[in-house]
Amino acid sequence: MRVSEGLxxxxxxxxxxxxxxSLNPGQRVYGERLHHHGDAEWREWSLQRSKPAAYLALGGDLPLRRDDRLLYLGAASGTxxxxFSDILDLGTIYCVEVSPRSFRDLVTVCGRRRxxxxxxxxxxxxxxxxxxxEGATAxxxxxxxxxxxxxxxxxxxAFGAERGMLALKSRSEDVTAAPASILERAVAKLESEGLTVVDARMLEPYEKDHAMVVVRA
Ligand SMILES: C[S@@+](CC[C@H](N)C(=O)[O-])C[C@H]1O[C@@H](n2cnc3c(N)ncnc32)[C@H](O)[C@@H]1O
Incomplete structure (x- = not known):
């Protein structure tokens, strides 16, 4: 697994x-296992329930810094x-969610994390x-x-971000097309928007029909 130096x-x-x-020792968010090394508590990041974890397991590197202001679109209940809150201990995560039901759970998780x-x-x-x-770096x-x-x-x-990560669900774009061709189209679209695609890979076997794309402005 690759972890950039700052993280x-x-x-x-x-x-x-x-x-x-863990930024919040003693608290689980979704039933994850806790590990203790020295005086620190570490939370196990599920490869099946979280696409960035699957991406890391497949050799990807998160384009994040500890002090990022991260705009998170589609935060659901905060899993x-x-x-990201553990990793960006010096930063801020703006967690955007449209569904009132998920948002209720999200508010509880956010309430426990500074x-x-x-x-x-x-x-x-x-x-x-x-x-x-106020603005986002990623x-x-x-x-x-x-x-x-x-x-x-x-x-x-809109928010002046330098870096981006897209967890792409191919079936939401077109249920009939092959996921690899949906990924190609997404990469072409991002490039046509003036972004540089740093990495793009499918997330199988952890997430079927999903890919991760990392871009730079
Ligand atoms: C696949 S789930 C996200 C899971 C979450 N990222 C995680 O890993 O814990 C997608 C979420 O996006 C939300 N969503 C869908 N359309 C949205 C929109 N236009 N704006 C904000 N959230 C949206 C859905 O309500 C859902 O909670």
Missing amino acids: QERLMGREGRILTR TASH NMIPVMGDAGRPQDLAFAV VYQDVAQKGQASMLAENMR
Whole structure:
């Protein structure tokens, strides 16, 4: 597993597991296992339930810094966002979610973590998020709907982000096309929006029909 230098104190691979150093020791978010090394508590990051963890397990590297202001689009109930919260201990995560049901759980998770801010809103309308998001250095997007690449590009532009990660669900773009060709189309779209694609890979065997794309502005 590759971990960029700046993140090594917050993220590690050990005995085939991926662990993030808990910002909130003693608390589980989704029933994950806790590990203790020295005086630190580390949370096991599920490869099956979290696409960035699958991406790391497959050799990807997170384009994040500990002090990022991360705009997270499609935070659901905060499972993955809580691991970003562990990693970005000096930063802030703006967790955007449109579903009221998921948002209720998300508010509880955010209430226990000093760097997570819940934002009820539609990721397809960045202008409506500006009331809560001051600007972002990075965007992570996991929203299962059509036009995922354009949505990422639009949000990166709107908030001035330098780096982006797109968890691409191919079936939301086109149920009939092969996932690899949907990924190719998404990469082409991101490039046509002026972004540089740093990495793009399918997430099998952990996530069927999903890919991760990492971009730079
Ligand atoms: C696949 S789930 C996200 C899982 C989450 N990222 C995780 O790993 O813990 C997709 C989420 O996006 C939300 N969503 C869908 N469309 C959205 C939109 N336009 N704006 C914000 N959230 C949206 C859904 O309600 C759902 O909770």
